[in-house]
Amino acid sequence: SSVAASPDAKQLAIAQGHTIHLYDLSGTNIRDVAVDDVVRELLFAPNSATLAASVGPALLFIETSGGTVSAHATLPNAEGTGRQATRQLFSRDSQRLVAENGESSYALVDVSTGKLAALTEFLYEDHERGVRVPSHLHTVDISADGDYLVGQSDHLPTVQIWDLSTGTMLPELCGRDCRQMGTLVSLLKWSPTGMKVAVVLQGGLNPDVDGKVSLWDVSSHSPELVLDPAQPQAKVLAKRPAPQDQVSVASPPPTAAPAFVHTMAVRAVATSPSANQLVTASDDGFLKIWDPGQGMLLRQLKLLVPASALAFSSDGAILAVATTQGEIRLWETHSWREFPPYASKQGQINALQFLPGNRFLVIAGEQPHVAVVDLVAQTVVKELVHISRSSGCVGKTCAKKRTGQGEVVEGLSFLDGPAWLMTSSRSGRVVWDSTTWHEVERPSGVPEAWSGLGWNQPFVWTTTRTRDPKSMTLAIWDPKHNKLWAGLDTFTNRDMEVDHGPPVGLGTAMALDSQQRWAATRVGERISVWDLSAKVKRKTFHVRTPSHLYWTSDGKHLIVSTLNRKILVWSLETMAPVHYLRDPSVAR
Structure with missing residues (x-):
């Protein structure tokens, strides 16, 4: 009761x-x-x-x-x-x-x-x-007005504030003071006005607040008062100025006003290889088709079950949409006529990949095998069991060893030319020859770690080491000639994190236009556009919490998806942002 x-x-x-x-x-x-x-x-x-x-x-x-x-x-x-x-x-x-x-x-x-x-x-x-x-929160408190949440998550060694009305993460509360692995926050409590937060933490880089009750000012992100049980009275700390928003003079942020594309988290984004169309799928159950250059929402389809993965065929004629319950739905993209669906029986689908010719679709779900499906006959023609190899050393001799039974595959990538399919799990990658479905144990012509660049791309992208052991370079690799084709951004681990706030790693990404004239790279929150004919960087700009990069099929626009339901469209002609995609019905 x-x-x-x-x-x-x-x-x-x-x-x-x-x-x-x-x-x-x-x-x-x-x-x-x-x-x-x-x-x-x-x-x-x-x-x-x-x-x-x-x-x-x-x-x-x-x-x-x-x-x-x-x-x-x-x-x-x-x-x-x-x-x-x-x-x-x-x-x-x-x-x-x-x-x-x-x-x-x-x-x-x-x-x-x-x-x-x-x-x-x-x-x-x-x-x-x-x-x-998912990143679980250990300690949480919600402001009295229900607008804000303060908490510490598994992956953020600091105290963060979220705006519950928009679902966005705001600048961290305690910054460098508690930015250290192992920092444990045992209490968080908003003041009635929402202007202060009481914090009890162990660890961090500020000895004034370590192991004590401290009162933090939200506007200045700094402690103002410390209560130490061993002392007879509270200690008042010197006030810090409120942090100013920092703007890079060389790389100002986009001036286009951000807007949301869905009411809930965006699960998948895909661009057509033949038409200037972008498709987004979200937990809100909608599938939306956009003209990114015009910023227009062309149509939207309501799904009974949210989509978890998207894939276009090589000619863009078919769109495959996988749901969180394992169903594969297929549309012809000219008239948007739907074909009969396919029940994969794989649970939530993690990734989809068409093979050339549009008849065969590779499906990776929650089962420890990958299915190659004949969409015409609606039958599984091949099951691939992904077993990663781990390095095992005896003395000075190292060899790749099998790690056990089949694993759940979370990513698929196809390389034109040799017609290789790469399956990726949490513990490693396996490359398959799609003509024979034999495993390619030692793929020739490519680095050990690589990623595909999409349909009709003869290259892959990878990360190479530099003379400086702390630096790496994003590079385009030519598998046909087994050599480096273009070295692009050089960066460190710190460059891959968000510019301001807790040390959240965003990693790197790359996209190549269909004519291999332009490359877009992402290192952390910095996006760079490279002229590949001259091997020169033409532009660098900043986007907050970006995720993946895409080029439209005509190569005129770069698309930047983000982690907060926003998608930026950037013009190659003007070398400037054009707009954020916006659904007028989505207010938040």
């Missing part, structure tokens, strides 16, 4: 089994509200007019004056574990409710409609595997 009292002390709610009893404490009225499942938690809104009830996987909003359900909300579970909301908080105006949604996300719900207003996900970009994984 659960019990809650209204803030005005006039009502009492008691849950027993499938019934909520509403007691009027100023009189004798009792209203009973019957629900479909066991009630786990009750919470009154500040105005006492609404009662939130956690019933199974749903949230019910009950109008207390009449004892009727006014709205119903079902939260999307980011981890698919079936966990139910446990932490809830109403905003001061009683119009919104913040609810914990599993271990790695928080949902903001509109109380009047029950609709999801925003979803804040704590995801870590694992660039080695090319996937985003």
